[in-house]
Amino acid sequence: MVDYLMKRPEVISDKIALMGISLGGYLAPRAAAYEHRLAACIANDGLFSFQVGTIAAGLSGKAGGKFDLSLPESEDFISSIMAKDTGIRWGIENGQFTFSAANLEELVHKTEPFTLEGVAEQIQCPVLVCEAEHDHAFAGQPERLYNALKGPKTYMKFTAEDSAEEHCHFGALKLANHRIFTWLDQVLNRD
Known part of the structure; x- marks a missing residue:
């Protein structure tokens, strides 16, 4: 995918970001661990393990x-x-x-193989790990992912006060997107 994007004239090749939503909160960081041309990775919500x-x-x-x-x-x-x-x-x-x-x-x-144990620390690009306060099925998973990261990282918690406490922030998607893309804008435009 990155090979293809880098050939597109409208793509700024050093500003390619990858965002994973739900199970993608596991898959995107896994891809970022092996694809070092990414400028940023967003795990919404972060999953360390889908075992x-x-x-x-x-x-x-x-x-x-x-x-x-x-x-x-x-x-x-x-x-x-x-x-x-x-x-x-x-x-x-x-x-x-x-x-x-x-x-x-x-x-x-x-x-059983769906874990970032021994993988997350290989991610080199900045990572945003999102957490939904009342995501009971994956409670603790975003924090585990965040703690395993060795490179630049940000932890963003969405709460009931924001009406964004459910899995992937349903109930406040505009707020979640605003916060996520504000972070991405800051990361991609550092100079």
Whole structure:
């Protein structure tokens, strides 16, 4: 993609930025770790890991661990959460669709490699890591990504006071875009 953009006459080749939204908050930083021609990277919202087993462990109160699907109570726990929380149900069902996983166990297996452990520190361009205050499914993920970065970085938290506390700041997209693009303008126009 960057090779193509650099050939376009309307593109300023030293000001190419990459923004990832939702799962893109994992994918964009991963790409930036290996594509050093980027001038900036935006992770909206930042994800350090999209390992479904680790996310499920966090939901069950076992943060930092792995979710053991071989235990019968594990499947029951996930089913009970899905029955009560449409967001979790959608996330799991959409994950199964996106990753072509026949069931939750296969989804956990397919997302195991989705971590920026040992990768995030390779990013050289400035990174903006966004966090939504009430993004419960990914709580703590933006901070983990931010802490793993070794290069120039900015942490931007969106709150209920801003009406931007939900995942990717739905409810206040104009405000979020204004703040994000103000940061990008400052980064790209440093001289």
